[in-house]
Amino acid sequence: MQESGLSAWELYCRRGERLLFQGIDLKLDGGEALYLVGPNGIGKSSLIRILAGLRLPSEDAGLRAVGLKGGRGSVTWKGRVALLDERLALDEHQPLTKALAFWAALDGHPSLARDGIEMLGLSNLLDVPVRYLSTGQRKRAAFARLIGQGAENWLLDEPLNGLDAQGAKLVEELVKDHREAGGTVVLASHQPFQLTGAGEIDLRYWPHTAEDFAP
Amino acid sequence: MSRTLARLLMRDLALFLPGGRRGGTLLPILFFLSVAMLYPFAVGPDAPVLARTGGGILWIAALLAAILPLDRLVAPDLEQGFFDQWALRGIAEEAVIAVRIVAHWLSFGPPLMLAAVPASALVGIDGEALLTVELGLLAGTPGLAAIGVTIAALTASLRAGASLTGLLLIPLAVPLLVFGAGALSTGGTGGLALAAAFSLVLAALAPFAGGTAIRAAREA
Numbered sequence: 001m002q003e004s005g006l007s008a009w010e011l012y013c014r015r016g017e018r019l020l021f022q023g024i025d026l027k028l029d030g031g032e033a034l035y036l037v038g039p040n041g042i043g044k045s046s047l048i049r050i051l052a053g054l055r056l057p058s059e060d061a062g063l064r065a066v067g068l069k070g071g072r073g074s075v076t077w078k079g080r081v082a083l084l085d086e087r088l089a090l091d092e093h094q095p096l097t098k099a100l101a102f103w104a105a106l107d108g109h110p111s112l113a114r115d116g117i118e119m120l121g122l123s124n125l126l127d128v129p130v131r132y133l134s135t136g137q138r139k140r141a142a143f144a145r146l147i148g149q150g151a152e153n154w155l156l157d158e159p160l161n162g163l164d165a166q167g168a169k170l171v172e173e174l175v176k177d178h179r180e181a182g183g184t185v186v187l188a189s190h191q192p193f194q195l196t197g198a199g200e201i202d203l204r205y206w207p208h209t210a211e212d213f214a215p
Numbered sequence: 216m217s218r219t220l221a222r223l224l225m226r227d228l229a230l231f232l233p234g235g236r237r238g239g240t241l242l243p244i245l246f247f248l249s250v251a252m253l254y255p256f257a258v259g260p261d262a263p264v265l266a267r268t269g270g271g272i273l274w275i276a277a278l279l280a281a282i283l284p285l286d287r288l289v290a291p292d293l294e295q296g297f298f299d300q301w302a303l304r305g306i307a308e309e310a311v312i313a314v315r316i317v318a319h320w321l322s323f324g325p326p327l328m329l330a331a332v333p334a335s336a337l338v339g340i341d342g343e344a345l346l347t348v349e350l351g352l353l354a355g356t357p358g359l360a361a362i363g364v365t366i367a368a369l370t371a372s373l374r375a376g377a378s379l380t381g382l383l384l385i386p387l388a389v390p391l392l393v394f395g396a397g398a399l400s401t402g403g404t405g406g407l408a409l410a411a412a413f414s415l416v417l418a419a420l421a422p423f424a425g426g427t428a429i430r431a432a433r434e435a
């Protein structure tokens with residue numbers, strides 16, 4: 001595996017009028033993991049989307065222009081980044097094998113893609129159209145896509161949702177193997193997730209307003 | 216990069232071409248033919264009137280038909296997370312939108328030009344007018360496809376997006392209609408050339424507008 005790692009500074013997130021968090025700094029090296037905890041709506045998914053580069057990490061330019069708190073958030077990754085969230089990104093009408101093959105062709109790791117299907121026990125579901133898969137099977141398919149991507153860094157948003165006990169154990173194994181191979185993992189889960197030696201961020205205790213910084 | 220774009224194009228075509236799952240093609244074509252069929256019933260079998268106005272009606276029918284597939288062009292991929300996964304792989308939204316315009320045009324432009332042949336018989340225009348309509352559609356449909364994909368990207372994250380698309384498309388498509396259909400009455404190729412030029416400008420701008428729209432939708 002190539003080098004992996006994350007450094008992120010002064011992350012800021014606002015949804016509508018609500019400030020979710022600001023001033024979050026993160027650093028991860030190869031093999032390390034970060035566990036995001038906190039109740040629903042506290043900003044775990046938003047933080048993951050910011051780390052994925054899908055949301056801006058800083059206050060919007062308008063606020064900065066008029067001199068209000070000017071965050072200069074930045075997210076820098078070493079290596080490629082993969083995201084697994086509640087959205088499957090597999091064509092619903094396609095048989096699973098074809099839906100996964102689309103990503104396998106884009107990612108260019110056919111052997112990894114086959115491994116992923118094997119590891120997640122999807123071999124006997126390959127002819128089933130994606131829309132007929134159960135919630136747990138869909139989650140397994142998403143993990144097969146994730147593994148096929150061969151990225152060094154994993155962002156997992158509620159990876160255990162819909163999985164049975166056996167599936168959850170399997171996912172914990174996958175995450176463990178990925179870290180042992182030198183990859184990083186950022187994970188948000190409201191279900192208990194076995195993650196040894198991981199850093200933990202509870203967004204409840206994060207400064208939510210500028211006043212929170214005051215001594 | 217070009218292999219990636221080819222993969223995207225293949226997926227888009229599989230979705231949009233006839234038999235594809237988003238059934239974008241047949242509905243607009245049937246709508247186009249229905250208008251051409253209804254028009255003589257509505258205005259009566261007056262051959263000179265039909266011959267004079269038939270070409271224009273085909274243009275209006277083509278423009279309205281272009282509205283039908285819009286809600287399926289971008290929104291499903293945004294909802295299902297495809298755009299997020301492409302972004303993580305470093306595939307720019309602009310590239311995805313540009314590919315989508317090509318795929319949408321291929322599934323919409325040529326079939327419409329084919330359907331214009333039976334439609335011209337239904338509205339009773341002669342061969343010369345048909346040729347002008349066909350050339351006009353060839354010049355104008357790439358622009359219509361570019362407008363369509365842009366609007367689809369702009370409205371993809373809105374709950375009432377589908378009902379807005381038609382209202383947004385019509386004003387933007389007016390220049391195409393004026394130049395393309397205008398060539399029927401003025402003759403010559405000036406109008407067609409202007410329609411083609413407008414199409415090219417739209418096709419060049421649309422990927423940037425559409426890509427920005429997708430990124431803005433994520434911030435919402």
